[in-house]
Amino acid sequence: MRWVKGAALIVATVIPFILPEAYLYILGLAYIFALMVISWDLMVGYTGQVNLGHTTFVGLGAYIAALLQTPLRTGIALHPAISIVTGGAAASAVGLVIGIITLRLRGYYFALVTAILPLVFMQTVFIWRELFGGEEGFTIENTLFTTTLEKYCFSLVVLVASLFVMKKIVDSRIGLRFMAVRDSEELAESLGINTTRYKVLAFVLSSFFAGIAGAMVVNYRFTVSPELYGVPLMLLIILSAVLGGLGTLYGPLIGAIVIYLAKNWWLGDIIRALSLPINDEIVLYAILIAVGILMPEGLYHELKGRWVKSISSGEK
């Protein structure tokens, strides 16, 4: 496993010298998208609580960072690095409030409430149009990096650092408690684990990284728009994580990069080439339904299971 990671890192650092700039730009965005997916996995894959409003935190992080970097709108001009962290902190604060209210209740309340959060927060953009810029969004003024190569490296560094932190968390005692909550809440509680506290903790951490990812998107594309709150983005996150395999971090990471590149690179071309009367979203939703039904464990677990089986049968 170690050499796979090393090889992946080497490929990621060498690739800017090979790939044309336009594709490098998409790949850098794919890394930010991967951060959204693995932070979703931290909550859903490890504690088993279905968060359907992850884009709420992506959007919050994005808008807050954008506003803090645009003196024309708010009169505030913070350093981009500070505004990115503030975006993450604000998202985790909202996550804390929502988490405390909904996660102390068992069952479906968390899924129901998080499902409507993005729809509600999207309305804020239209209600306070002068501030948030309505459906067109707005352009931010001072940014951290300008060239594609710099931005690519920045998103790679943030992704690797965040993955490292999340991996450390899930491998620690805290991560074990997350999984105990997922596998049996009653059992976890009987062992003296305060399940609500750990669910809220996971949610706050997950929201923080989502907020960071949202703020990164803004600093990458220099614009912010309400689609970052959108349900289509939410479904793309879910698709990547489910395809990759929940509760593994690496699976969703690979799923995210593949799905993002597929959506923004190949899929549109294929559909146009075949001149099908559909759009790429329909294809992705159909894939998600198929994966959900046929391989509910995700590709990662499925392949791992087959691999283990083939080894054990080979030994006979």
Next chain:
Amino acid sequence: MIETLIKIFLFGAVVGGIWGLVASGFSLIFGVSRILNFAHGAAFVSSAFLAYALVNEGYSLYFAVLAGLMLAAVIGVVVYALTKPVREREVMVIIVTLAFALLVQQILLILFGDRGVSVEPFVKGVAEIGGVKVTHMRLLSFVLAIICLTALEVFITKTNLGKKVMATSQDSRAAMMVGIDIEKMFLLVMVLSSLLAGFAGILYAQIFAVNSEVSLRALIYAFAIVILGGLGSLRGSIAASFIVGYILVITITLLGARWSEFVMLLTIVAILVVKPTGLFGVEE
């Protein structure tokens, strides 16, 4: 002032009746099969769009409505079939139904674009109640909604089949042991609820306009209603739909339509803070 009050009173009843049809089905599906059907709004919009398209093609209104209801029933069967293999995994049930809802939304978007469409109303004309003008269609939709909800209540509590549905809802394993085919009950409830949602969609399109986005927007109201009424409680959700209907109409009258989602969220949060089991819910 008094006119505004009458207006709120009348329109709240109309809106409450329509959302009652949606939420009672949503609640029934959850109660019986423990499925959170995120695709419930798909039946709502699809039937309205089909009825609109057929009326536009020159078919009679009643044929169009019938076809719309058929489509809603088919969607119910599809959702049943999609959720059957993953029913044990609540994460997957939610993901599959949500993906199906968005799939339907995209198809409608390609076929009809994102503008709102209306269906020709059953009745035309305007009545005047206390100085407030109300279209006959709004009054009729309220009456029809009440008839449907009463029929549903009678079906569940009085008929033999309805009692089987209730038994499955209370304890599906025990129901299986006394010889009830619970798969049939799941399918029946799914089709019945989708029909109610489809009918609600057609009524809604006759009064307001539907666009493909409503399939998700409808979920917000359905969630607010079922949480207020208590998850899985049919009577609770019917009562809660009128409360939510009034909250909605008051919000729109006083603050504007943009605020309705916000107020719904606040309502839900307030209920969860004060009384998480809902007004009529039972502890599980």
